[in-house]
Amino acid sequence: MVDLPPDPISMTIQIMTSPLFLKIAIFPGLASIGIIAALLTWLDRKITARVQLRIGPQYVSPLGGILQSFADLIKLAFKELIIPEKADRFFFLLAPIFGMVLGAGLIGLIPFSPETLISNLEVGLPVFLAFVTLSPTLVLLAGWSANSKYPFIGGLRSLFQQTGYEIPLWLSSIGVVMMAGSFNLSKIVQAQSTGYVLFGVHWWFIVPQILGAIIFLVTSVAEQERIPFDLPEAEPEIIMGWQAEYPGFLFLAAQGAGFIKLYAFSALFTTIYLGGYLGPGPLPPLFWSIFKTTVMVVVVILLRGAFGRVRLDQLLRYGWTLLLGLAIANIAITYFLIEGIPAI
Amino acid sequence: MTDPAFLVIAAATVIGAILAIEARDLVYGAAALGITFLGVAGLFILLDATYVAAFQIAVYIGAVVVLILFTVMLVGPVKGEAPIEHRRTSLMTAILVSLMLGIGGSLVSSNAFPGVDACGASCDLQLLSQTLLLGSGSNGGYAIQLELLSFVLVAAVIGALTLAKTERKA
Numbered sequence: 172m173v174d175l176p177p178d179p180i181s182m183t184i185q186i187m188t189s190p191l192f193l194k195i196a197i198f199p200g201l202a203s204i205g206i207i208a209a210l211l212t213w214l215d216r217k218i219t220a221r222v223q224l225r226i227g228p229q230y231v232s233p234l235g236g237i238l239q240s241f242a243d244l245i246k247l248a249f250k251e252l253i254i255p256e257k258a259d260r261f262f263f264l265l266a267p268i269f270g271m272v273l274g275a276g277l278i279g280l281i282p283f284s285p286e287t288l289i290s291n292l293e294v295g296l297p298v299f300l301a302f303v304t305l306s307p308t309l310v311l312l313a314g315w316s317a318n319s320k321y322p323f324i325g326g327l328r329s330l331f332q333q334t335g336y337e338i339p340l341w342l343s344s345i346g347v348v349m350m351a352g353s354f355n356l357s358k359i360v361q362a363q364s365t366g367y368v369l370f371g372v373h374w375w376f377i378v379p380q381i382l383g384a385i386i387f388l389v390t391s392v393a394e395q396e397r398i399p400f401d402l403p404e405a406e407p408e409i410i411m412g413w414q415a416e417y418p419g420f421l422f423l424a425a426q427g428a429g430f431i432k433l434y435a436f437s438a439l440f441t442t443i444y445l446g447g448y449l450g451p452g453p454l455p456p457l458f459w460s461i462f463k464t465t466v467m468v469v470v471v472i473l474l475r476g477a478f479g480r481v482r483l484d485q486l487l488r489y490g491w492t493l494l495l496g497l498a499i500a501n502i503a504i505t506y507f508l509i510e511g512i513p514a515i
Numbered sequence: 516m517t518d519p520a521f522l523v524i525a526a527a528t529v530i531g532a533i534l535a536i537e538a539r540d541l542v543y544g545a546a547a548l549g550i551t552f553l554g555v556a557g558l559f560i561l562l563d564a565t566y567v568a569a570f571q572i573a574v575y576i577g578a579v580v581v582l583i584l585f586t587v588m589l590v591g592p593v594k595g596e597a598p599i600e601h602r603r604t605s606l607m608t609a610i611l612v613s614l615m616l617g618i619g620g621s622l623v624s625s626n627a628f629p630g631v632d633a634c635g636a637s638c639d640l641q642l643l644s645q646t647l648l649l650g651s652g653s654n655g656g657y658a659i660q661l662e663l664l665s666f667v668l669v670a671a672v673i674g675a676l677t678l679a680k681t682e683r684k685a
């Protein structure tokens with residue numbers, strides 16, 4: 172008997188139909204991330220338009236212009252790639268593409284149902300937040316490499332902003348880790364089915380961690396560079412900031428990275444505060460996680476319609492005083508919720 | 516048989532470190548330093564210490580590299596200046612650094628990693644600090660080496676002060 176090497180075609184088919192490959196390629200992986208980012212672009216424009224009593228995209232497709240962002244995608248992808256003459260080509264090309272890859276990597280950590288997850292890391296939450304800290308560095312490099320005034324200002328703003336929100340973001344998520352007793356995102360979801368009991372009912376972490384959830388929401392909106400914290404882009408002030416010089420496909424990558432981050436952070440908020448894939452009734456877990464993520468996306472988009480842009484000094488002051496103080500207070504409150512108030 | 520993943524990550528770490536010093540453009544140097552830190556984080560992941568890797572990325576790239584980039588972009592000319600050649604100083608530095616590395620290496624290798632492949636799957640900060648400071652069993656831990664490592668910080672502070680001083684004179 173001679174062991175024949177496996178037939179390359181059947182091996183390819185075997186790899187392509189394996190569950191992990193399907194998850195990475197289709198859902199929750201690459202194909203779905205692309206489609207969802209395009210749909211979120213449309214949702215963002217449509218909801219903001221309705222808030223401002225406009226109609227928003229409507230001509231492309233009968234369904235309220237839902238295909239508008241796909242049309243824009245095709246248009247941008249085929250535009251000529253003009254790179255400024257004095258730009259630093261290496262970082263100019265690298266930053267938006269690497270940013271998009273980074274955003275897509277975040278989705279791989281989210282458990283959309285007990286089976287639908289790509290990577291079940293024991294320390295998923297810190298790894299998610301650690302990857303997120305890389306993006307202001309990329310924004311700074313992108314802004315610097317364009318060798319132009321407004322992009323550079325945008326890049327520096329991004330870094331200033333990061334010093335304001337980064338520490339409250341990490342601290343606010345610690346309360347969840349304390350209650351769940353784990354950094355693993357799947358275990359955090361499971362802990363919410365048996366976790367905090369009040370009036371004889373198991374509550375999701377949004378109830379005992381309401382303060383932490385609010386801080387997390389505020390700081391994560393700052394991380395996503397969305398209004399009211401879109402200082403690095405700030406279209407009326409510094410004409411899209413660090414993205415100002417980006418042409419066609421690279422602008423698509425820079426914008427797409429922002430919407431992928433919106434998706435990833437909404438999914439993370441759902442996972443750690445809203446019980447992830449848990450939900451009542453016979454509906455499958457996947458439905459609940461997608462439904463709650465959509466609700467969070469809409470909430471974050473509505474913030475854009477409701478608030479004006481804060482100034483940089485306001486953001487830094489609130490970040491270092493109010494948000495940091497409340498985040499530390501939240502840790503103390505969480506301690507007493509777990510251990511009970513000591514009898515004096 | 517060496518793990519190919521280890522070889523790739525170790526090569527990236529070392530090449531990044533060399534580029535960080537040798538790059539003509541300070542911004543590229545800082546970015547290469549970021550690659551070195553990513554490589555170190557990768558080594559931690561290979562040792563099953565994902566938690567330490569996450570904080571390696573968050574602290575060293577999210578804070579240290581960012582701070583260096585920030586300083587380079589705000590203080591210096593936007594495109595980095597040409598490196599200053601001081602042959603005698605660099606020779607002295609080379610001798611001193613190799614001396615330090617020699618002492619440190621001999622201290623580490625005399626009781627390096629006795630029968631422990633890193634700290635296994637259950638590696639966490641508690642275990643790491645225990646191993647580093649208190650030591651396990653017969654060997655005396657790595658307190659001395661850890662103290663020596665802190666000289667790096669002292670060197671960085673002295674270097675920063677020197678740089679700041681010379682700049683004011685000029």
